[in-house]
Amino acid sequence: MAQQSTPVVSAVGLTKVFRDFWGRPKAKAVNDVDFEIHEGEVVGLLGPNGSGKSTTVKMILGLLYPTGGSLSVLGRSPRAVETKREIGYLPEESYLYKYLTAEETLDFFGALFNLSKAERRRRIDQLLEMVGMAHARRRRVGEFSKGMARRIGLAQAMINDPAFLILDEPTSGLDPLGCKEVKDLITMLKKRGKTVVITSHLLSDIEDICDRVIILYGGRVRATGTLNELLTVNNENRIITPALPPPVMNRLVALLRENLQGEEFRIDHPRRTLEEFFLEVINRAKAESIETAGVVGGGKIAEYLSEEEKSNAVLDALMSESAASPVAAAEPAVVEEPIVAAEPTAPVLEEKLAELTGESAAAPESKTEEEAQKKQEELDAVNAKLDDLLSSRK
Numbered sequence: 093m094a095q096q097s098t099p100v101v102s103a104v105g106l107t108k109v110f111r112d113f114w115g116r117p118k119a120k121a122v123n124d125v126d127f128e129i130h131e132g133e134v135v136g137l138l139g140p141n142g143s144g145k146s147t148t149v150k151m152i153l154g155l156l157y158p159t160g161g162s163l164s165v166l167g168r169s170p171r172a173v174e175t176k177r178e179i180g181y182l183p184e185e186s187y188l189y190k191y192l193t194a195e196e197t198l199d200f201f202g203a204l205f206n207l208s209k210a211e212r213r214r215r216i217d218q219l220l221e222m223v224g225m226a227h228a229r230r231r232r233v234g235e236f237s238k239g240m241a242r243r244i245g246l247a248q249a250m251i252n253d254p255a256f257l258i259l260d261e262p263t264s265g266l267d268p269l270g271c272k273e274v275k276d277l278i279t280m281l282k283k284r285g286k287t288v289v290i291t292s293h294l295l296s297d298i299e300d301i302c303d304r305v306i307i308l309y310g311g312r313v314r315a316t317g318t319l320n321e322l323l324t325v326n327n328e329n330r331i332i333t334p335a336l337p338p339p340v341m342n343r344l345v346a347l348l349r350e351n352l353q354g355e356e357f358r359i360d361h362p363r364r365t366l367e368e369f370f371l372e373v374i375n376r377a378k379a380e381s382i383e384t385a386g387v388v389g390g391g392k393i394a395e396y397l398s399e400e401e402k403s404n405a406v407l408d409a410l411m412s413e414s415a416a417s418p419v420a421a422a423e424p425a426v427v428e429e430p431i432v433a434a435e436p437t438a439p440v441l442e443e444k445l446a447e448l449t450g451e452s453a454a455a456p457e458s459k460t461e462e463e464a465q466k467k468q469e470e471l472d473a474v475n476a477k478l479d480d481l482l483s484s485r486k
């Protein structure tokens with residue numbers, strides 16, 4: 093399907109070398125990597141600590157400049173303002189402004205994307221409900237638990253209705269219910285045709301939702317393919333039946349012995365995953381408390397995300413009207429002071445960013461190391477200026 097269209101991400105010989113103060117190579121974080129990501133795919137970027145996942149993600153976002161190779165995102169330079177508009181990003185570290193409430197946080201990011209006040213309100217209501225945080229909308233983000241902050245981060249990544257989402261460790265800090273909700277949410281986004289790249293150390297999460305994985309080690313791609321290609325054991329069979337009565341089982345075993353000529357075989361009972369069991373226990377407990385104590389909405393979050401119709405209605409509403417003219421999804425700045433929700437300064441930011449980067453729909457580039465180093469320094473300066481701009485919005 094998607095294979096015919098322009099890839100969402102295309103990397104050829106992509107390399108990133110970090111240098112020390114004297115310009116000597118310090119770490120080859122990404123080393124001659126080739127990969128493509130296609131429209132509508134959910135791709136897992138896996139690898140042990142320090143294998144180059146976040147560096148790859150930051151190059152896709154245009155926050156780091158590649159030392160070598162070429163990289164195009166949505167057919168353009170990763171640093172083009174038009175590219176950034178279409179991307180939603182959840183960074184691996186929390187970056188939320190601790191003095192803002194949940195809704196002020198989303199309002200702030202909505203304003204950066206130049207959404208009207210009415211549109212911001214509409215989206216914020218729906219997003220808060222979608223990530224199960226409507227009850228905490230007026231609480232300051234600084235008071236949130238890790239999982240609550242993660243949920244707000246996810247809502248923020250979706251405020252601009254992005255076609256392409258990059259989620260760095262989206263389930264980190266979430267309890268099993270939260271993980272399940274995030275996974276269901278990503279599956280729903282996929283159904284809506286969104287492209288998603290996820291990094292995670294939780295392999296079961298990746299296995300549940302990804303179509304394809306790319307496994308990095310030492311900055312190189314060690315394995316890539318669909319989960320079926322990589323995980324199916326083709327030289328074995330599994331037959332699952334209802335529990336068989338002993339005479340049938342005996343006949344079956346005799347038949348297998350006769351045909352397998354001494355080869356070993358195994359018959360056992362399938363096992364549920366611990367996640368399935370845990371969710372069942374919790375949901376049952378919730379259902380009981382609703383009956384006995386008359387609590388309504390105890391299981392609201394889980395219901396909301398698993399109920400196809402309801403959640404689709406929200407997604408429909410959220411995605412029917414795209415953002416008027418959102419600004420670049422820059423790496424959010426760390427602001428320690430409270431910010432009074434002001435009218436959007438997005439047009440100014442947008443102009444500024446275009447002026448600072450001097451980039452628009454540029455073609456994918458391939459540069460010498462010195463040029464790359466120079467560009468990286470320029471990009472660092474741009475990011476620093478953008479941080480200043482963001483923090484001056486008090």
Ligand SMILES: Nc1ncnc2c1ncn2[C@@H]1O[C@H](COP(=O)(O)OP(=O)(O)OP(=O)(O)O)[C@@H](O)[C@H]1O
Pocket residue numbers: 110111118119120121139140141142143144145146147148184
């Ligand atoms: N700004 C930087 N300056 C110098 N070296 C860096 C920088 N960022 C990353 N590196 C190095 O690049 C390598 C890859 O780091 P990266 O953050 O991409 O790994 P990762 O796969 O995301 O790891 P984790 O699972 O721990 O998040 C590491 O050796 C790291 O020390």
Ligand SMILES: [Mg+2]
Pocket residue numbers: 145146147184
């Ligand atoms: Mg990382």
